[in-house]
Amino acid sequence: MKLHAHNLGWTTRGKTIVDDVTLDILPGETFGLVGPNGSGKSTLLRLLTGLLPRPAGRVHLEGVPLESMSRRDIAQRIAFVEQMADTSEALRVRDAVELGRTPWLSALTPLGPEDRRIVTEALEATGLAHMAGHSWSTLSGGERQRVHIARALAQRPRLLVLDEPTNHLDIHHQLSLLRLVSMLSVTVVMALHDLNQAMGCDRVGVMENGRLIACGPPAEVLTPARIAAIFRVHVTPLRDPDDNATLFRFHCLEDHS
Amino acid sequence: MTALAASYLRPVTLWGVAGAVTLTLAILGGVAIGETPLPFDTVLKVLANHLWGAGHDVDAIDAGILWSYRLPRTLVAAACGAGLALSGVVLQSLVRNALADPYLLGVSAGAGTGAVAVTVLGLGGGMIGMSAGAFAGASLSFAIVVLLARAAGGGSAQLVLAGIAGSQLFNALTSFLITKSANAEQARGIMYWLLGNLSGVRWPDVTLAIPVTLSGLVVCVWLARAMDAFAFGAASAASLGIAVRRVQIALIGATTVMTATMVSLVGSIGFVGLVIPHAMRFVVGARHGRLVPASALAGAVFLIVADVTSRILIPGQVVPIGVVTALVGAPGFAAILIRNRRRA
Numbered sequence: 001m002k003l004h005a006h007n008l009g010w011t012t013r014g015k016t017i018v019d020d021v022t023l024d025i026l027p028g029e030t031f032g033l034v035g036p037n038g039s040g041k042s043t044l045l046r047l048l049t050g051l052l053p054r055p056a057g058r059v060h061l062e063g064v065p066l067e068s069m070s071r072r073d074i075a076q077r078i079a080f081v082e083q084m085a086d087t088s089e090a091l092r093v094r095d096a097v098e099l100g101r102t103p104w105l106s107a108l109t110p111l112g113p114e115d116r117r118i119v120t121e122a123l124e125a126t127g128l129a130h131m132a133g134h135s136w137s138t139l140s141g142g143e144r145q146r147v148h149i150a151r152a153l154a155q156r157p158r159l160l161v162l163d164e165p166t167n168h169l170d171i172h173h174q175l176s177l178l179r180l181v182s183m184l185s186v187t188v189v190m191a192l193h194d195l196n197q198a199m200g201c202d203r204v205g206v207m208e209n210g211r212l213i214a215c216g217p218p219a220e221v222l223t224p225a226r227i228a229a230i231f232r233v234h235v236t237p238l239r240d241p242d243d244n245a246t247l248f249r250f251h252c253l254e255d256h257s
Numbered sequence: 258m259t260a261l262a263a264s265y266l267r268p269v270t271l272w273g274v275a276g277a278v279t280l281t282l283a284i285l286g287g288v289a290i291g292e293t294p295l296p297f298d299t300v301l302k303v304l305a306n307h308l309w310g311a312g313h314d315v316d317a318i319d320a321g322i323l324w325s326y327r328l329p330r331t332l333v334a335a336a337c338g339a340g341l342a343l344s345g346v347v348l349q350s351l352v353r354n355a356l357a358d359p360y361l362l363g364v365s366a367g368a369g370t371g372a373v374a375v376t377v378l379g380l381g382g383g384m385i386g387m388s389a390g391a392f393a394g395a396s397l398s399f400a401i402v403v404l405l406a407r408a409a410g411g412g413s414a415q416l417v418l419a420g421i422a423g424s425q426l427f428n429a430l431t432s433f434l435i436t437k438s439a440n441a442e443q444a445r446g447i448m449y450w451l452l453g454n455l456s457g458v459r460w461p462d463v464t465l466a467i468p469v470t471l472s473g474l475v476v477c478v479w480l481a482r483a484m485d486a487f488a489f490g491a492a493s494a495a496s497l498g499i500a501v502r503r504v505q506i507a508l509i510g511a512t513t514v515m516t517a518t519m520v521s522l523v524g525s526i527g528f529v530g531l532v533i534p535h536a537m538r539f540v541v542g543a544r545h546g547r548l549v550p551a552s553a554l555a556g557a558v559f560l561i562v563a564d565v566t567s568r569i570l571i572p573g574q575v576v577p578i579g580v581v582t583a584l585v586g587a588p589g590f591a592a593i594l595i596r597n598r599r600r601a
């Protein structure tokens with residue numbers, strides 16, 4: 001699904017958090033957003049999904065301005081997984097995933113067999129099928145994150161927006177999540193912490209102080225010089241002889257000056 | 258397709274019938290039990306006489322007590338219990354806090370101030386005027402409490418503390434109004450009413466309480482799925498396609514109208530909105546599609562039972578119903594506090 005952001009910005013209490021971002025997300029691609037803490041990644045993702053009030057600039061979803069669409073219309077196309085959304089409700093895993101069907105149901109229609117099938121599929125895709133009856137309060141951080149992903153999948157979006165989805169996951173689940181995401185036929189935009197994971201995206205965007213300062217294929221964008229300037233680390237690119245993939249090894253900048 | 262529809266409808270119909278039977282039995286019990294117990298067949302005869310002019314021969318005094326006092330009182334208790342329980346469900350969902358309840362958040366206190374202001378200052382007047390005053394007071398106090406909680410950092414504890422501050426402020430305003438403007442007899446009446454009191458209830462109160470509660474129930478059932486979507490916060494609800502502002506306004510409006518109406522009719526009755534939804538979560542789970550009707554029913558039955566208890570607890574004396582609900586509710590509140598600590 002094609003997403004176009006034009007001069008997008010957001011200012012709160014006189015402070016500009018996202019500044020003049022113009023960005024095209026192409027149908028089917030996996031787009032990674034990287035940048036230091038506080039550079040505005042989460043805010044930009046929320047702007048792209050129309051969740052923030054009074055943005056500057058515009059977002060078009062398949063040529064339609066986002067502000068002319070209802071929340072429901074947007075939710076049928078875009079699913080968003082926030083960083084760290086928690087609940088004190090005594091929900092079971094399956095209940096939480098069923099929430100993903102909300103934009104497809106009217107107020108009084110119960111979940112139909114097709115909805116149940118989609119929910120079951122989402123549970124299976126995220127490796128949660130055996131935990132469907134577990135209650136939310138007993139889940140680990142990583143399991144909760146997977147429930148959120150499953151909920152987003154149950155929403156059957158054409159654009160999946162993920163904010164640091166691998167954050168609470170152990171290495172096995174990080175890799176299986178990224179594999180799952182890369183196999184989905186939907187367009188994915190995700191903020192990532194791990195630059196090595198960003199290397200696996202089709203394109204990456206780099207945020208610094210609210211601005212999108214670079215955007216393109218990872219090998220072109222994530223150069224050692226740029227990483228040193230933005231992330232204040234020194235990197236040594238290494239090559240995996242198995243598949244010729246580039247990996248980064250990080251060092252403190254101080255040790256290399 | 259019809260088989261499919263039927264398989265959905267069957268449990269809904271079953272539960273609906275079970276609920277209606279339970280509520281009817283509770284109402285009949287509430288009408289029969291009291292200082293002068295009335296035999297069940299007398300109750301049925303009187304009801305038959307009034308509802309379809311059956312013409313049974315019954316004692317005129319019994320008939321009078323039953324039809325003019327006990328029945329309206331019981332019906333208002335039911336409406337009030339359902340309304341307060343629904344208000345609790347809505348507030349807990351919107352502020353995402355198991356301790357939210359119109360009484361604890363100061364909404365009832367604000368409604369009391371509004372109603373008293375109308376009564377003693379002679380603004381407007383009449384039942385509708387009092388309800389309108391209560392509504393204004395309830396809205397104001399809710400706004401103040403939510404803004405204060407947000408300014409204080411927006412946590413769970415902040416909300417409850419802001420609720421205490423709000424309750425204290427509005428209770429003080431009420432006392433001030435009474436001291437300043439009411440005569441001694443008025444003052445005593447108002448104080449007694451504020452503790453929660455159903456003894457003054459007559460038929461006109463029923464015609465206000467029941468439509469308000471039913472409208473509130475319709476709003477809550479209609480927005481049950483939206484309340485589910487608030488489980489992970491307002492931003493998450495928005496990303497699930499909920500028009501957050503509109504839903505919040507509709508739900509807060511319904512809650513405030515229900516609470517204000519109940520306070521203007523029977524004073525402030527605490528803990529129903531807290532304990533009933535919590536108990537119902539154990540029985541039917543956290544999904545609002547079930548929680549809303551279950552809480553409405555349980556609230557109605559609970560307040561009928563509480564009202565009967567208040568009439569027979571001390572022979573010859575009516576204990577304010579707010580005292581009865583607090584005797585049950587305060588331990589319930591303690592239990593919820595302890596449970597929440599374990600979960601955190």
Ligand SMILES: Nc1ncnc2c1ncn2[C@@H]1O[C@H](COP(=O)(O)OP(=O)(O)O)[C@@H](O)[C@H]1O
Nearest residue numbers: 012017035036037038039040041042043044191
């Ligand atoms: N609602 C808000 N109000 C005020 N400041 C905010 C708000 N949201 C984000 N910020 C600030 O904007 C900056 C960028 O935040 P964020 O988008 O979360 O960055 P990132 O996700 O890249 O770590 C931070 O300094 C943060 O404190």
Ligand SMILES: [Mg+2]
Nearest residue numbers: 041042083163
């Ligand atoms: Mg972030």
